[in-house]
Amino acid sequence: MxxxxxxxxxxxxxxxxxxxxxxxxxxxxxxxxxxxxxxxxxxxxxxxxxxxxxxxxxxxxxxxxxxxxxxxxxxxxxxxxxxxxxxxxxxWNHLDPDVLRWRVDVTDTETYLKKMFQLRRATEPEACALAASEANAEDHVRLSRDFQAMVDAGADNAAWVEADLAFHRSIYLATHNEFFWPIGQLFSFGLRQMFAIAAQGSHRPRAVVEHRDVLDAILARKPDLARAAALTLLGNATSDIDRIRQALASAQS
Structure with a gap:
């Protein structure tokens, strides 16, 4: 002791x-x-x-x-x-915003990214599928607005990150399942660093298309298509961040 x-x-x-x-x-x-x-x-x-x-x-x-x-x-x-x-x-209450923020502060980037991607892969495709089934007209408007903010961000990394976070948070809200909502709130804090890293890459045009695919599937109320679009987005996001981090490390060495 x-x-x-x-x-x-x-x-x-x-x-x-x-x-x-x-x-x-x-x-x-x-x-x-x-x-x-x-x-x-x-x-x-x-x-x-x-x-x-x-x-x-x-x-x-x-x-x-x-x-x-x-x-x-x-x-x-x-x-x-x-x-x-x-x-x-x-x-510990790991969904508590303060606890999450403290964990992010003290966790090395590699471990943080690994755990966040594990959680996203476990929850986000199903959240997208559920949103496609349960979202109402208000949810559709909010998701469309958030997506448009991503498009309008252009080369502004800070604006892109905020819009991206809002879009993913809105997906969890659109499930209309209160047990999904804390995960969306968690990502509002926990994904900021991840999205900030991703915003430095040159993949944004493809990411816009992938987010549009998720949005279109939700608006069309096609759960299977929404789930597949989310899996594609997550798979490419993992590769993008790995590539960006390697490039940043090389530039600093």
């Missing part, structure tokens, strides 16, 4: 510089990022409440509120006489 009382603010609870709404949110950010980074192992206790107050320069009220937030995210378990201990990652 690590001696968590010896952890210092400089080495463990580093301020990530994230924008937060309030003081206890800022403290939760710092502690949460430390937990996800592995500075305190699962099963180990957080420093005592008094020690945390000293390290963070805040009151006990702020610490307690921050810890309550981390309990809600599944990162820690707090019990009388036992203290507050880090839970095994299997119990």
């Amino acid at each position: 690590r001696d968590s009382e010896n952890l210092t603010e400089a080495t463990v609870f580093q301020d990530p510089g994230a924008l937060v709404r309030n003081v206890h949110g800022q403290i939760a950010e710092r502690i949460g990022l430390s937990i996800v980074r592995g500075d305190i192992a699962p099963g180990d206790p957080l420093p005592s409440e008094v020690r945390l107050c000293e390290m963070m320069g805040v009151s006990r009220t702020v610490i307690r509120e921050a810890v309550r937030g981390l309990v809600a995210k599944g990162l820690v378990d707090s019990k009388p006489k036992r203290g507050t201990r880090v839970r095994d990652p299997a119990h």
Whole structure:
């Protein structure tokens, strides 16, 4: 077990510089990022409440509120006489936006891309097929608008990324299955880095066609065609990102 009382603010609870709404949110950010980074192992206790107050320069009220937030995210378990201990990652709420963001911050790019593509391949083709069956007129308008924003982005990488994220999020909303919605919300955060890498490539004209194929299949209410179009898009996206990353690495060497 690590001696968590010896952890210092400089080495463990580093301020990530994230924008937060309030003081206890800022403290939760710092502690949460430390937990996800592995500075305190699962099963180990957080420093005592008094020690945390000293390290963070805040009151006990702020610490307690921050810890309550981390309990809600599944990162820690707090019990009388036992203290507050880090839970095994299997119990973390990985769909929580903060937890996801912290995982992205501390995960190497290779692992991050691999896991994101695994999740996309497992969910996105079926989400597209379901959207083709369940989407209503409002969904069709939103998807068409998001796709047009991708076309209008032209060479503007930032605008392309935002439009691309919106398009894929709208697919999950169009399933009208609330169990798919958190995945779409997750991708709003988790795919940003992936899409930012992909935006640097020269494949955009082909990607526009592939997204149009997905859209057309959903609008035509053809689930099998939507599923096939999504699989094609994902297969080429994997190859595109691998090629772009290799080119960037070569340019930097």
